[in-house]
Structure formats: structure tokens, C-alpha cells
Amino acid sequence: xxxxxxxxxxxxxxxxxxxxxxxxxxxxxxxxxxxxxxxxxxxxxxxxxxxxxxxxxxxxxxxxxxxxxxxxxxxxxxxxxxxxxxxxxxxxxxxxxxxxxxxxxxxxxxxxxxxxxxxxxxxxxxxxxxxxxxxxxxxxxxxxxxxxxxxxxxxxxxxx
Numbered sequence: 283x284x285x286x287x288x289x290x291x292x293x294x295x296x297x298x299x300x301x302x303x304x305x306x307x308x309x310x311x312x313x314x315x316x317x318x319x320x321x322x323x324x325x326x327x328x329x330x331x332x333x334x335x336x337x338x339x340x341x342x343x344x345x346x347x348x349x350x351x352x353x354x355x356x357x358x359x360x361x362x363x364x365x366x367x368x369x370x371x372x373x374x375x376x377x378x379x380x381x382x383x384x385x386x387x388x389x390x391x392x393x394x395x396x397x398x399x400x401x402x403x404x405x406x407x408x409x410x411x412x413x414x415x416x417x418x419x420x421x422x423x424x425x426x427x428x429x430x431x432x433x434x435x436x437x438x439x440x441x442x
Contacts, residue, residue, distance in 0.1 A: 299334060301332075301335055301420055302333070303328060303331050303335070304326060304329050305404055305410050306327060307324070307407075308322040308324050309322060309324075309325070310322050328400070328404075331359055331365045333360075334357070335358075335420070336358070337354065338355060351438060352426070352440065353439055353440050354440055355421075355440075356436055356439065357410060357423070357435075357436070358434060359397075359434055360434040361396070361397075361433070390433070393432075394433065397430055397431075401428050401430040404428055404437075406425055406426065408424070409423070409425075410422070410425060410437070410439055422441075422442045423442060424439065425437055425438075426438040
């Protein structure tokens, strides 16, 4: 883009994936043998995923007000060149001999299978932390609802 005599690369001007998100659950660490508290352990479902977080409008929030799906933001997770990395066909263990993953499966089928599995693994109530690509924290949220659209996930979040 050319403006006022200087050039900026397009990735600076586009904020489609302006944040990186981690989705995890925490398990309290308990106490060690001397009674000192241990740090909690985290189980990550998504780590360092380029994503987009949008606040909900007042009308959207009013429609959900007082429901168990009340949320303040929506997190959009898409497959990008850098995330989730190399998608591979699932292991064929446990499948009957006549079935198996197609040798030349389409990328869309792999992405849909990935997001279907991911949507089933992320529990409601999981924690979400977002930050800029250089590490500056943006916000903390709780997962309220997960919508799987096949090619991407839309995760409703409630600000903590």
C-alpha cells in the first residue's frame, strides 16, 4: 500500500490474525512433601495459534444476557500456513482392514477432521490467553461455547 510517500507491507496493515492464542485447562498442583504449594499444571489444547478475537456487539450480548452462553468476545481459529503445522492423515490403528484414510485425501478433509477433533477436545470452561505476536498480553477469557464450521472454529469467550 502506498500512502504519503512510504510503503508498508500488507501483513502490517492486515490484522486478520492479529493475536496469538493459547487454550488450556489448569489442574491445581497440590502440595509437595514439605507442605509447600506446587504450581498448577496446564494441559494445552491450542498453543500459539494465530487467531482473531472480536468483541460482540451490544445487540449480540443483550440477546445472550442471562443465558449459559453469555459471552463478550468471539475467537476465530483458522488453519494458516504456520498453524497447526503439517496436518497428517490420522493413524489407521483400530480401523477395520477394509477401511482406511484415502491415499490422496483432500486438504479440506484433513482440516475438517482436525477442527472436528479439536472442538471435541476443548472443554467448556477452558482458559484462553491472547497476546500480540511479540508477546504483549492482551486478555484472558473463559470458553463458553464452541461452534465448529468445518474450516474454522468460532469460540465464544467470556472476559475474565
